[in-house]
Amino acid sequence: xxxxxxxxxxxxxxxxxxxxxxxxxxxxxxxxxxxxxxxxxxxxxxxxxxxxxxxxxxxxxxxxxxxxxxxxxxxxxxxxxxxxxxxxxxxxxxxxxxxxxxxxxxxxxxxxxxxxxxxxxxxxxxxxxxxxxxxxxxxxxxxxxxxxxxxxxxxxxxxxxxxxxxxxxxxxxxxxxxxxxxxxxxxxxxxxxxxxxxxxxxxxxxxxxxxxxxxxxxxxxxxxxxxxxxxxxxxxxxxxxxxxxxxxxxxxxxxxxxxxxxxxxxxxxxxxxxxxxxxxxxxxxxxxxxxxxxxxxxxxxxxxxxxxxxxxxxxxxxxxxxxxxxxxxxxxxxxxxxxxxxxxxxxxxxxxxxxxxxxxxxxxxxxxxxxxx
Ligand SMILES: [Fe+2]
Numbered sequence: 001x002x003x004x005x006x007x008x009x010x011x012x013x014x015x016x017x018x019x020x021x022x023x024x025x026x027x028x029x030x031x032x033x034x035x036x037x038x039x040x041x042x043x044x045x046x047x048x049x050x051x052x053x054x055x056x057x058x059x060x061x062x063x064x065x066x067x068x069x070x071x072x073x074x075x076x077x078x079x080x081x082x083x084x085x086x087x088x089x090x091x092x093x094x095x096x097x098x099x100x101x102x103x104x105x106x107x108x109x110x111x112x113x114x115x116x117x118x119x120x121x122x123x124x125x126x127x128x129x130x131x132x133x134x135x136x137x138x139x140x141x142x143x144x145x146x147x148x149x150x151x152x153x154x155x156x157x158x159x160x161x162x163x164x165x166x167x168x169x170x171x172x173x174x175x176x177x178x179x180x181x182x183x184x185x186x187x188x189x190x191x192x193x194x195x196x197x198x199x200x201x202x203x204x205x206x207x208x209x210x211x212x213x214x215x216x217x218x219x220x221x222x223x224x225x226x227x228x229x230x231x232x233x234x235x236x237x238x239x240x241x242x243x244x245x246x247x248x249x250x251x252x253x254x255x256x257x258x259x260x261x262x263x264x265x266x267x268x269x270x271x272x273x274x275x276x277x278x279x280x281x282x283x284x285x286x287x288x289x290x291x292x293x294x295x296x297x298x299x300x301x302x303x304x305x306x307x308x309x310x311x312x313x314x315x316x317x318x319x320x321x322x323x324x325x326x327x328x329x330x331x332x333x334x335x336x337x338x339x340x341x342x343x344x345x346x347x348x349x350x351x352x353x354x355x356x357x358x359x360x361x362x363x364x365x366x367x368x369x370x371x372x373x
Contacts, residue, residue, distance in 0.1 A: 004205040006252050007162055009131070009142045014171035014241070016233060019047065019132065023054040025168055029128045030087025034060040036077060036101045038067070038093040042134060045178055051092060051132070060084035065093065068156075068266060068273070069100035070149040074114050078107040081127075088128040088167075092175075094187070095138025095147075095273070098131050102146040102164040105129055109163070114148055117159045124163075131166035134175045136226070136239040137187025137274050139194055139247015141169035149267065156263045158352075171244060173237035181227045184239075185324035186274030188223040191243035192317075193277040195219065196285070197256040198249035199299065200292055202355040208253035211245045213302045218242030220303040220316075227324055257360060258284045260350035261368065264343035271333045278326050282318035283368055284356075289314055291357035330373045340369045 013022060026033065033055060035048075042048050043063075052059070062077045077100060081089070091101030103114050105126030112120070131141035140146075145160045179187070195215035198208055219242040225235040261284070262276035289296065289310035296310035305316050327333065344366035347353060353360060360368075 004207065004252070006207050007144060007165060008248060009166050009169045011168045012142075012171065012244070013168065016173055016237065019050050019170060019172040019175065020054065022130070022168075022170055023056060026054055026130065027056075029130070029167065032058045032060070032084070032086045033088050033090045033130070034062055034077070034081045034084060034086040035090045035092065036062045036065050036097050036104070038065050038097045041178060042092050047092065047134070047175055051090070060086055065097045065100045067094070067096045068149050068270065069096050069103070070151055071114055073100055074103040074107060074148055077101070077104040081108050086127070088130070090130040090132065092132040092134065094133070094135040095140045098133065098138065098140035099146040099148065101129055101131070102126070102140070102166075103148050103159065106146075106159070106161070106164060114159070115150055115157060117161070118157050122161050122163050126163050128167035130168045130170065132170040132172070132175065133240070135179055135183060135187040136176050136236070136243045137190040139191065139243050139250070141166055141171070142244055142247040143251040145251070147273075154267045156267045158263075169244070171240050173233055173240050176236050176240055177231060177233070179230065181230065182325050184227045184230065185223070185326050186272055186278055187243070188219060188226065188239055188274075189278035189281060189321070189324065189326070190274035191215065191239070191246045192219045192223065193258050193281050194243075194246035194250040194255060196281070196299065197258055198246070198253035200288060200295055200357045201254045201256050202357070203254040205252060208249045211249035212253070213298060215242050215245035215249055216299055216302040218245065223320065224323060254355050255352050257288070257347075257353050257356035260353035260356070261347040261365065263350060264346040265330070265333070265335070267346075268339060268343060269333055269335050271335075275326055278321055278324070279328060279330070279372055280368075282314060282321055283371055285317055286314045287360070287364070287368060288356065288358045328372070330369065335373070337373060340366055340373065344369055
């Protein structure tokens with residue numbers, strides 16, 4: 001066996017209502033946090049109040065982190081942190097809020113432009129980050145990755161370094177109950193994509209495999225239930241754990257062609273990440289199905305499909321997409337057909353495409369986009 005490093009968030013608190021139990025952990029991290037939140041649902045749901053009760057003292061609030069955070073948001077939040085004299089970061093929201101906080105931490109510690117760190121290695125440790133996801137999808141609370149949009153280059157930068165790993169993840173299913181069905185569906189399909197791509201990737205390891213299969217099992221059992229019964233606390237809890245396992249899996253393996261192809265859709269047309277992955281997952285699974293068939297069989301078993309052929313996995317995932325309240329075609333998002341070649345080129349050149357189990361030609365990537373146009 002080749003050797004490998006397994007990276008994981010050191011502390012994970014989980015369970016219904018656990019948000020109200022984090023005060024002792026926060027006290028270990030410093031006196032004054034900067035709290036990043038998104039568009040307002042965290043405040044409206046009363047969760048912000050519960051969080052502030054655990055902060056027990058002075059804090060700074062950075063509100064309004066947009067989805068798909070860009071360079072300007074990261075710079076503004078880093079500046080606000082320094083101006084307020086904070087000691088650590090708390091990010092409460094979807095993957096976008098968590099990603100913005102990770103990137104802000106990197107800038108706070110190391111300075112420079114966030115785009116520098118696409119290639120430069122951060123030299124200093126980021127301030128501690130407490131990650132509190134309110135969606136069940138990105139797994140950002142347990143990954144070294146942050147995705148930041150650079151509007152000038154129409155590019156979604158994937159910046160990864162172990163210094164970006166949160167210090168504490170707080171998984172409270174109650175925070176995910178208010179997710180509307182379409183967000184539940186999109187984020188859940190993102191998580192399923194993480195688990196599957198990590199399992200099929202060239203970078204898979206025996207330890208990442210354990211988490212991939214655990215995630216696939218949890219998500220296959222609970223995604224439809226969570227989308228159809230938003231208040232089903234058991235399904236919400238299982239999805240939150242499932243996406244966490246999927247995050248652990250791809251953090252220690254990689255994502256692959258689905259993510260390579262979804263990034264240009266986000267960068268050019270603002271297609272939400274999970275929705276883009278959901279559309280792409282069935283066709284990429286079909287494209288890959290001649291490779292690693294023993295792994296398709298293991299996934300089929302985790303999904304409890306009752307068949308072991310690769311085609312059965314493809315059918316199952318396509319069927320899942322069919323039943324979820326999501327758009328199915330690129331044209332539904334106003335994507336222009338004439339942009340498909342340049343998106344195909346970007347996807348083909350993306351590192352995630354290079355570790356896909358089947359190595360695509362650029363024209364094959366184009367054909368895949370075209371097939372769901
Ligand atoms: Fe993703």
